[in-house]
Amino acid sequence: MAKLLYISANPKGPEKSKGMQIGEAFLQSFTDEQPEIEITKIDLFQFDMVRMDADLISARGKLAGYGMTFEELTEQERAKISKMHGLVDEFIQYDYFVFVSPLWNLGSPAVLKTFLDNLFVSGKTFVHTANGPKGLLSGKTAIHIQTRGGMYTGLPMAELESGDRYLKIALRFLGIQVLDPVIAEGLDAFPKKVPEIVEDAKVRATAAAKDMARKSVFI
Numbered sequence: 001m002a003k004l005l006y007i008s009a010n011p012k013g014p015e016k017s018k019g020m021q022i023g024e025a026f027l028q029s030f031t032d033e034q035p036e037i038e039i040t041k042i043d044l045f046q047f048d049m050v051r052m053d054a055d056l057i058s059a060r061g062k063l064a065g066y067g068m069t070f071e072e073l074t075e076q077e078r079a080k081i082s083k084m085h086g087l088v089d090e091f092i093q094y095d096y097f098v099f100v101s102p103l104w105n106l107g108s109p110a111v112l113k114t115f116l117d118n119l120f121v122s123g124k125t126f127v128h129t130a131n132g133p134k135g136l137l138s139g140k141t142a143i144h145i146q147t148r149g150g151m152y153t154g155l156p157m158a159e160l161e162s163g164d165r166y167l168k169i170a171l172r173f174l175g176i177q178v179l180d181p182v183i184a185e186g187l188d189a190f191p192k193k194v195p196e197i198v199e200d201a202k203v204r205a206t207a208a209a210k211d212m213a214r215k216s217v218f219i
């Protein structure tokens, strides 16, 4: 059975977050297309994950750089790197990923960056080859649903947007196919238009979900 991981990064929660409401429309449409899909939701503001601190950096260096064994790490290093690897082992069980996040200060909320930091594990999600790094998560598909207060389509604003852009780069680096995002923008710049903007994004999210589900190789 195919599995979908829905990853939200918004402390407002589904009641107040417009992005998460658009995300629900996506999930509904996906489920209509693939009723057997198994969906797991993660709220990154509640999710227990390790941050890239001195222990983790040291552990990574010892294992990858110095070829030391797991047993040679300190107790704290072992605990933290085990947690990181546990998250990755769970992540790679999924076939589809739906990321839902707002644009904050030109990028994504820090919890999303922390989550992505956890996924970069050499040997599990990517490898270094003679031709450069190679992602190992081929056959998986992701999409980003992003909300923005302002307008970033068109120059010069488009160049400033670093949330969707980084997510796309990071996931593609790991070998994941990333579909075109569903963006709802101008939500703070045009308060009277919010219902219209959200509705339009829901229509696009519904279509994107059908597309993603139909391209499936699992059904």
Ligand SMILES: Cc1cc2nc3c(=O)[nH]c(=O)nc-3n(C[C@H](O)[C@H](O)[C@H](O)COP(=O)(O)O)c2cc1C
Binding pocket: 010, 012, 016, 017, 018, 019, 020, 101, 102, 103, 104, 105, 106, 107, 146, 147, 148, 149, 150, 151, 187, 188
């Ligand atoms: C801390 C913070 C920083 C923000 N920075 C930006 C920004 O750089 N660009 C922008 O267009 N909107 C910015 N916004 C507005 C949010 O993107 C917008 O309100 C949000 O995406 C609306 O969607 P939501 O209801 O799903 O949270 C920011 C909002 C907050 C709380």
